[in-house]
Amino acid sequence: MYQVLQTTPAVVLKNEQFLLRLSPITEQTVRITMTPKDEFLPARETKNRTPVVVCQTSFSDYTVHSTEQTLTLSLPACSIQVDLTSGQCSYFDATGALLVKEPKANGKYMEKVSVYRNVFSKEDKLIQKETVDGMKVVTEPAETVFDRTAYHAKVSFVFGNEAIYGFGSHEEGYGNLRGKSRQIYQQNMKACVPCMMSTNGYGFLFDCGSLMTFEDNGYGSYVWMDTVDELDYYFFAGTSYQKLLHAYRTLTGAVPMLPKWAFGYGQSKERYHCADELIDIVKEYRARKIPLSFIIQDWMTWEEGKWGQKSFDATRYPDPKGLTDILHDMGAAMMISVWPNMNGMGENQKEFLANGYMLGNQSTYNAFSADARAMYWKQANEGIFQYGVDAWWCDCSEPFEADWHGELRPEPHERLQINVGEAKKYLDDAQISEYSLCHSRGIYEGQRSVTDDKRVVNLTRSSFAGQGRYSAITWSGDTSANWETLKRQIPEGLNFCAAGEPYWSMDIGGFFTDCQNEWFVKGDYPDGCNDLGYRELYTRWLQYGTFLPMMRSHGTNTPREIWRFGEPGTMFYDAIAKFIRLRMMLMPYLYSQAAAVSMKSDTFITALGLAFPNDPQTFDIRDQFLFGPSLMVCPVTAPMYYESGSVPLADVPKQRSVYLPAGCGWYDFFTGIYYAGGQTILADAPIDKIPLFIKAGAIVPMGPAEQYPGEEEDAVITLHIYPGSDCSFSLYDDAGDSYRYEQGEYTVTPLFFSNETNTLTIGKRQGSFPKMKQSQQYRIVLNGRETTVTVENGEECCITL
Incomplete structure (x- = not known):
């Protein structure tokens, strides 16, 4: 039986086993902590700790009502009822409707576990391994010692008629997680975010950096945590998905604006070898009048043999400043790959070793240390950033993945043991998933410390809750080029963003096109872009990538530039060019949505179940999604023209089935034809088109294909x-880069359309920034009719159409 110890400033309950605390954070969020000890942990504020939750507020406008059997904590947006006999928590919305509850028995439990720490010595034998995933160094500890007693923890649920999304992006291609299992740890192609959200209007964020699992099956419905010092998680409720996102970002931090160029098209491959090659690629795009916003330099820009050195090899990049100046003169930004591990005794590695800032393998820097992060940034700044490089690609940000070898893919439980075991060798059991969060923090804080004129952009292969506040974009890892992988990418990206982090991307075309003996190299196209089957897959992958937060082509085995897929007038070239141009035309829509992400806690891609929670038919749709507020994207995920080997397909319909969610009408983006919602249609999908639909009651701003x-x-x-x-x-705009938008240097132009009077109001422009346009011409399109108006000095303008 739980006894009530206090009700302010938080509710604290105690039984013979546990202390349970409910701490109101905001009007919609409650922190829940439990410990078997006599007191809760004090606030862990040290210079080295990177917290997941940065919100320091508490909420006092709540009420507590007790009976002999229950205690109810009520906030304006939600309430939690605790059964005093069992400790069972039931969660309700503002109207008193049940959202979710724990089972009557063992809804939460904690079990002691011993945590051991490995002790390493400079005399340990270091084994260097050249792997597909780069140069790795491993060692065995000199000694293993007892560190502390911690706990396994488990929180169970009784779900209702709802869909669950979240926990990051993985490999299985799950959409709705009901009836599914999920192993939550970091690894190439696994980017974890320990948060889930429900179509019933609630979410949970688990402040846990250890291995976790989610289960919804015959064993129960629960989240299990491998190592916690106390059970610590957050419940939040909201009447819309955007309110759930707002609750998450309130806890984990707002997401900064990315520069405008980051929303254009980026070209990459594994890899460009020198400065001249980078310049030539951009020149060719300009000559062909194909939009290109940024060029990406993959690994090994360093001097040969000095793995991970953050500097340019002078023989291949003799003038780094001259390189970036040329690229900038052509309107292209430059992103460069950097790694957390070093070996070969380059100057960077020597400096880390001399200061004791390496982890046990003497190769991977200790991103958990503030001093080590500062040194990493100093080296990156001196060797790379000072020359005008615009963005970071923090590859291998889960540096201890260890299963990428062998012909046979290990079974899921074996992979878990291999990868988690390797991470635990060097990291605390409770922090194995947090390396990327700390690494991203160092890059962000470092760049912000030297300039406010260039916004941070950091593409990472791993993620964690709160990483978005460090301007991180996560991509889905080194995938293989086949139709099944493309199909699985869509729901995994949606689950990543459903966990609250807004910026997710992937390698357009799949990383590996070849098929080799290694279990992870399973592309279907050994001839790469010479195979018409791959050209079709790549084109469909790029069409999907057009509607992600970052549009970036990358991979190995075969080049990816547009001219590798034909020439103007051929089907694949023209389709690729059409969608790259469409991406640029959507820039006003994209950049305004980026502002909504940063200023209103919005997101870019949304699972239909979360966008339309009142339509259960959307819950299990995995291959359609909402892009921004209005555009529904329906990628093509099966071949219609060619099999692998350029083998033609016969009699394959150039269509795909599309469900139009109920609650609104829908317009075909390409034809303008209107459809009522709540029905399934066959939509045309020839190679130069994927089904795109706009919600009825929407304004979509577009620009030219710059x-x-x-x-x-x-x-x-x-x-x-x-x-x-x-x-x-x-409609948002600013100078396109710099952090002066944080001081209010931006504009917002409100647009409003009256459906009854067919009147568009272009509202008075709010705000200003240097060199903003004083005159703006608008072309207005409604039902096939067009009109043009020029607005001077941001004044209000009304047009009846």
């Missing part, structure tokens, strides 16, 4: 209006 953002000073903005209800849009 070669790079800002190319045309007097670019016309086209406002596409899709009637059906009154609608609005906040």
Whole structure:
């Protein structure tokens, strides 16, 4: 039986086994902590700790009501009822409707576990391994010692008629996680975020950096945590998905704006070998009038033999500043790959070793240390950033993955043991999933410390809750080029963003096109872009990638530039060019959504179940999603023209089935044809088109297909209006880079369409920034009719259409 010890500033309960605390954080969020000890852990604020939750607020406007059997904590947006006999928690919305509950018995439990720490010595034997995933160094500890007693922990649930999403992106291709299991640890192709959200209007964030599992099957419905010092998690409720995202970002931190160029098209491959090659690629895109916003330099820019050195090999990159100046003059930004591990005794590694900032393998830097992060940034700044490089690609940010070898893919439980065991060798059991969070922090804080003129962009292969506040974009790892992988990428990206982190991407075309003896190299196209089957797969992959937060082509085995897939006038080249241009045309929509992500806790891609929770038919749709507020994307995930080996396919319909969610009407983006919601249709999908639909009652702003953002000073903005209800849009703009938007240097132009009067109001522009346009021409399109208006000095303008 639980006894009530206190009700303010938090509710604290105690029984013979546990202390249980409910701490109101905001009007919609409650922190839940439990410990078998006599007191809770004190606040862990040290210079080295990188917290997941940065919110320091508490909420006092709550009430507590007790009976002999229950205690109820009520906030404006939710309430939690605790059964005093069992400790069972039941969670309710603001109206008193049950959202979810724990089972009556053992809803939460903690079990002692001993944590051991490995002691390493400089005399340990270091084994260097050249792997597909780069150069690795491993060693065995000199000694293993007892560190402390911690706990396994488990929180169980009784779910209702709902869908569950979240926990990051993985490999299985799960959408709705009901009836599924998920192993939550970091690894190449596993990017973990320990948060889940429900179509019932609630979410849970688990402040746990250890191995976790999610189960919803015959064993029960629960989240299990391998190592915690106390059970610590957050419940939040909201009447919309955006309110759930707001609750998550309130806890983990706001997401900064990325520069405008980051929303264009980026070209990469494994790898460009010198400065001249980078320049030539951009020149060719410009000559062909194909938009290109940034070029990406993959690994080994360092001097041969000095793995992970953060500097340029002078023989291949003799003038780094000259290189970035040339690229910038052509309107292209440059991203470069950096690694957390070093060997070969380059100057960077020697400096880390001399200061004791390496982990036990003497190769991977200790990102958990503030001093080590500062040194990493110092080296990156001196060797790379000072020359004008624009963005970081923090590869291998889960540095102790260890199963990428052998012909046979290990079984899931074996992979877990291999990878988790290797991470635990060097990291605390309770922190094995947090390396990437700390690494990203060092890059962000380092760059912010030297300039506010260039926004941080950091592409990482791993993720964790709160990493978005460090301007991190996570990609899905080294995938293989086949149709099944493409199909699985879609729901995994949606689950990543459903965990609260907004920026997710993947290698357009799949990383490996070849098929080799290693279990992870399983592409279907050994001839790469010479295979018409791969050209079709790549084209469909790129069409999907057009509607992700970052659009980036990358991979090995075969080049990925557009001219590798044909020439103008051929089907694949023209389809690729069409969608790259479409991406640039969507820039006003994209950049305004980026502002909504940063300023309103919004996101880019949304599972249909979360966007339309009142339509259960959307819950298990894995291959359609909402992009921004209005555009529904339906990628093509099966071949229609060619099999591998350029073998033609016969009699394959050039269509795919599409479900149009109920609750609104839908317009075909390409034809303008209107469809009622709540029905399934066959939509045309030839190679130059994937089904795209716009919600009725929407404004979609678009611009020209510029070669790079800002190319045309007097670019016309086209406002596409899709009637059906009154609608609005906040059109955002700023200088495109720098952090001066944080001081208010940006503009918002409110747009409103009255469905009854067919009147568009372009509201008075709010705010300002240096060199903003004083005159803006708008082209307005409604039901096939067009009109043009020029607005001077941001004044209000009304147009009846």
